[in-house]
Amino acid sequence: MFEMNQSKVWSFNPCFYAMVSEVGWYSFQQKDLVGHLGFIDDKAQRGAPVVADWAIRNGSCPEEGKDIPGDYACISANSYCMDANNGPGYLCQCSKGYEGNPYLLNGCQDVDECALRKQDPKYEDMYPCRKGICHNTPGGYLCKCKLGKRSDGTNYGCRPLHTTAEQVVIVQRKRHKKDKDEYFKQNGGLKLYDEMRSRKVDTIRILPEKDIKNATDNYSEDRVLGIGGHGMVYRGTLDDNKEVAIKKSKVINDEWREEFVNEIIILSQINHRNIVRLIGCCLDVHVPMLVYEFVSNGTLSEFLHGTDHRSPIPLDIRLKIATQSAEALAYLHSSTSRTILHGDFKSANILLDGQHNAKVADFGASALKSMNESEFIMFVQGTLGYLDPESFISHCLTDKSDVYSFGVVLLELMTRKRAIYANSINEKESLSYSFLLMFDQNIHRNMLDREIMDKETMVVLEKLSILAANCLRPRGDDRPTMKEVSECLQMIRRHPMHAASDHKGDSSAHHNYEGSPSPSTAVHFDETIYKSIETSRLVQDLVR
Template sequence: MIVALIAVLVFSARPAATAMQPSETCQRRCGDIDIPYPFGIGPGCHLETGDWTFVLSCNRTADGRHRVYNYKIEVLDMSVRLGQLRIWNFINPWCYNGTTREMNDQNNWWYNMSITNFRINDAQNRFTVIGCNSLAYIRSLNETTDKYMTGCMAMCPAAGRLENGSCAGVGCCQTAIPSGLNAYQVSFEEKFNTSGIANFSPCSYAVLVEAAAFDFRTTYVTTDEFMTASGGQVPLVLDWAIGNQTCEEAKRNASAYACVSSNSECVDSMYGRGRGYLCNCSAGYEGNPYLLNSCQDINECEDERFNYPCSVPGTCTNTIGSFYCSCPDKTTGNAYNGTCEENKSQIGWQIAIGVSSGVVVLIVTASCLYMIHEKRRLAKIKTEYFKQHGGLQLFEEMKSRQGLSFTLFTQEELEVATNKFDERNVIGKGGNGTVYRGTTKDDETVAIKKCRLANERQKKEFGKEMLILSQINHRNIVKLYGCCLEVEVPMLVYKYMPNGTLYRLIHARRDGPRVPFSLRLKIAHQAAEALAYLHSWASPPIIHGDVKASNILLDEDYTAKVSDFGASTVAPTDEAQLVTFVQGTCGYLDPEYMRTCKLTDKSDVYSFGVVLLELLTCRKALNLEELEEEKYLSSQFLLVLGEDRLGEILDEQVKGEQSFELLEQVAELAKQCLEMASDKRPSMRQVAEELDRLSRLSQHPSGRQNSKEILALLGGLPSTTSKVEVSSTKNISSTDTADIGIRSPR
């Protein structure tokens, strides 16, 4: 079986779409398939968009039939009105040799439609797996930050359990796909096979297929009927659009705007900004909006395709783009959805008018009363939410404390700032809420977070904790401007950080140089200073609870700002308060915290140690695509460090910038933060002081000297009179109130 490859051709740059019109001599039918513009066969017959989207060919196949192709894809049909194209998609088989029970080599298929503006319709298609004990995966190949991968497994407990038409996991399974997919890979899990199972086919199949065109048969699992009956192909629905501009952007260039018919309108692609647009005839019109004067009025009164629009026969009058229903002369009534009757006496009219007027007055009065009731009810709900979240306590504290810079925003103010929380304004999502970018009425750009509250205790203490956070004034903690408490889920308003998160700074670029290690150490030192402040000098002390790279923001000068206090808590004053439910982010969670359910300041130290590892290695804290023993960065780091193989895990750029001795010291600091027992970990104040020393050393002009010189700079040779103690236990110990002891480098 040859690897199925839908498209591999790389296009050179070509002009943007032009509002050309096809020649009357263009071929508009191939075999039994109509070819509407903007699709076409040959130059001048299709819309030029610089890619293969609308380029078709009519080929005569071996069976003597004429078939339509888009590059190498056979086309079933196409729709201008729906903006869709149906194609034949190859079934991916995976068979076993019945003699040797060895797998075929082709258990992976790649599909790439990136040379077109097609997207696979996620509503009408399903990833389908057929077989016995067969597990297949589908993953996206798009070069974006949005990665996708899912699997589907078909089990076969016994042949008698199979059922025609049922694709729910026995012999057949189906799963949904994400929106916007245009390049993907299909692969089978080699651990599962059907070799040696009696009464079942040795082949498994995986394919993206139009759900409405697929009907499971039990013989698909017991024989090779699925391949033979379908010819190895099944229908697949694609969505298409024009270019990569929005309607607003395309209209600015009249020569390139494709909606050329009068009575037509432009619609942005459902896949979001930068994914093109479609043209539709306006309501009441039909035709091809891509052709001049093609959208013509629909005669709703006579067109047999439409049900007669009026309830009374003979009362419909067609208008341009619409219609109306009117009762004949000397009759009255409602021709739209009622009856037409002969005129009554003047008295009857007066009675009818009087009754109608009374009904209108009653309806208007009832509507006004209902609106007043609803307004009061909503105001009451907002007041209850405000009290529930500690708003009254917060308001009283604000009045009693002069000079407190903290604002209580209304729900309406934040809706205006975010355009009613438009998805296009989302700048981040996490376990503790969604963050939107917004602009206040003072034209200040802010970050607005809609929180997720975990329990009733947090609801009651929310206002109190907001008051505490509002008083934190530290250069490395993001500024909290205010909050909104009159909603079910409170919202926080922070200062906007233009350079995003430390996570994006470390992991966004796959190729090319990353930020220098000296800047990484500087950011780490600033974040450590912020956490040390929260632990030691905030009143009362605060435990962050969710320290990770994505919660360290960067301002315009790349100064670190610790953010996201959704999992934070005031340091407990007794042991009973320590017990809580475990929350945080996998890969950063303190093992002792997960085991004992006791959150302490040393839990933040452990999480910060994982952040140090990300800075050293440029690897993610948790990578589910790796092998089991390499999924967690902390476990992998401790393993190579224990085997004296630190160099294998370090970022290559870091090794080229700094001396290995300095990197060993940073690694040793991270190791001490990752101690399983919290009492063996250093405090955040000790970590901050050590990072301050290492950060200054990383910028020293002699940072790449020989080992003895580096040892002298890092803490002195063992024979010197330095205040730094060389510890053989690899734990930070202090012989002075301001100095931290580190293990001697190798």
Template structure:
């Protein structure tokens, strides 16, 4: 509410008393005078301190204003710190002052922030340092950040002391300026993209645009931040509020023994503007007496509402009890249907491959995965979704949830095969849950993602070296050799690709995803089946004959080997025609004796040409269109190990 006959709006902002515009009778004191500026898009400004107002709340005695951001500017004469807000006039040094006004910066609702690399941000008031913080970043991080900034990209930062730091404000802050220093030697920090500000309720997910040069910032970059000012009435004779209480305060004075003004609020049972006559009105005449005390009708209404709430809570309890009973019955039914009683007996009596196998309850896995929260998803595949989970004992696991419209045969197939495998380069099955329609599988958690991610989205801090690529190739080849030859029955994986090769904490390879794998009799040489696989890795001979052999896995491994050599994806629709299929293009380059044109430049720097060429020749043999001409996984493993030994000897 404004005073009668006074304007109550400027643009989109309400102007309640004690604030006002134009006529002195419209505002309580000079400090509360508002100027409505602009011809078309009107904006309110506190005239005394020249800050734009965005909101006024008389109930909390606060004002939100556009507070300038201090950018460090570089020029031939040196470095200065100045606010970028176009409507702030600074006398002498870069200093914001509220002195002489009824306002101070709220220390409860604001924070001090400093952005930059390896800087100390200081907040000064009355020639004294009143707050400060440290923002650090490594040399490579600083270079990477500067590169993103130069490209004009937004950088999403938290404020944890890295690139950005935060500090609390002191009480009774009525003036301030900022400085920044290099943490290495106390000198002015190098570069021109550091800045500091006071702002309200900093959110760590906020996005800030950092710029290479403060003096050449883009037009759409924030020139201000929203800050909160607290106010008090200095002259209580200007206030004629009714049904309100005004108490002494010391908002603008740091002398706790001396009151500097007053703050008002409506009495209990009333709401509105406590600074104006008639501003506090009864919340509802029906529920409150004129003195603000509840009526009989209100008490009856409250009791009736309480009875309804008790009834609803009782119904909710009955519903939850019945829902849990049905869910428990359903889990027990699925457990029996999926052979849980028999498997439970086998696990408890087995001394072989099931000795460390565990039957998990659905409740345990729901708790581990936060009820299969989408934020816990590690990956999605054709058969289902894999979630990250943490068991009660703190162990991290991966839980595979098969698609509801899938077949239980997929679960049985993967379960039977993995229960027969014990190899350090094959992902380990820890247990399963049979209390769902399609059972769940629980594996060891492999923390460093897939080979595809690591190879094609390389981290500059931990690049994919030639030695690491050769080591991964040997480990995957060894696992496939074990599946083909050393397992109790030969196992064909049928979907070897870089996304099905996981990397553990030491970047050892782990072959995963056995949903389409097949276990065959020792005397069989192939299996005839519907063609399944991934485009780019699929054996052409298998595609034409529908006969899958151990050499089909060799072809898929050959594609992975070429991925490791070239750093390119198996299929690329943006590449020119013949280069879209990596395997075909690699064979063409080998035949034209220009294979080193597509080898990853990094391994050309690190490896010997004869060793790289030996691996390339092996990959070419694996990709032979005739399966009978391809080497076995045993031969592949031995040749790769021989190249590894030659490299070690040459390095020595």
């Protein structure tokens, strides 16, 4: 047995030859039988294409859940086994996105699709990334759309985005990346972005202070809508021409900062026809600002007490405003994921539309549940006449504080007097204190607005008086809840000329708050307790 190298014979004696080639590569020609060198020059020198179809015959792909045999051939990571299709056995292949030899350790290597796209244009169709940025990943690649674009660049290309929660957050966060101001971080801005993304909230706009300054003409006095216990409210116009009300708060503490992000998320998701909607916030300032929808037809305070062209207001309109306002407070207290206090409920914070529908504004005082003395004095200056007497002692707000404030607003609707009004000798008096003194003597009708007093309305006014007196009880635990107040007012609106005791069914709650025949049995007014609170040094100083 010996070997001979015949490779050079081909060039001078190609009279016989044989080869293995791919099916269809060779088509027979007669000249190839007579030693024609053209065959060699045209085809053979370039080599004959051939694919060896083979398999590991003495084995099979491992069954799922069973141990892999020691002689298993697919030893590279990112490889897989497949059954042979030309007989027994199996083959090894590199996983999608990898290439190389699956029969060697680490033989399958990642294909860098992004690099291939740069090397040869033919790969641009194989690995599409239209108007996006290609990022190689293990076993594949990503085509990320640029800021302000959306969709999947690997398919239809990147297009201008339409607003979704994810995209709103990306675009807004980009604006703040370059200027991560200490205030923005302290006020939970980054945390708010994370919460918006995780909860898929797209109802909040996070506005930089420069946008707020532009909207308010740099906090112009001409833009001031009102001043309250929480701070100032400005009318603003955003860059999209949307009219908004911007609340610039006075009071802040570290505990409030901790709760602020959750508070914003909750407030932004409130959806009630009688509550002004929260649009967004500004965080890159010392005290965060809140941005609400703007209601253009004025406040209940202006409607009741405005000096220009004072005109009669029918009782049914007053009752509608009271009922809708009560429904809004009841919703905040009972129908959200957590109790939301208003904390500054007054006629100036009830907005009216063209049909005299009420929209409660400037709500959300969970942050003000507890205040120190200096913060409390600042707060009281904007809420005098409406603030719960218990709060004068505890410096703490509760849901029953809102009930008390509602009782004062109800008195305003019935008497058309301000919460702090001037009496006949031009001395300032508390509306709630004066009413309760007269209510205890059963002469409170003398305070009611003559414009709405007649034989047909006295039944309704009496029920409203009893309800107001119960809302104004000195001790919060003795007051009804806002849900009970709301139900009571709805019943009065449905049956204005019938006493509550005439209704069938369980009416105990309503009986306590508006069905008693005598005012004195509805509420016992402890003048000593109330007067000691209401006329405390703090209140007297503020009234003067």
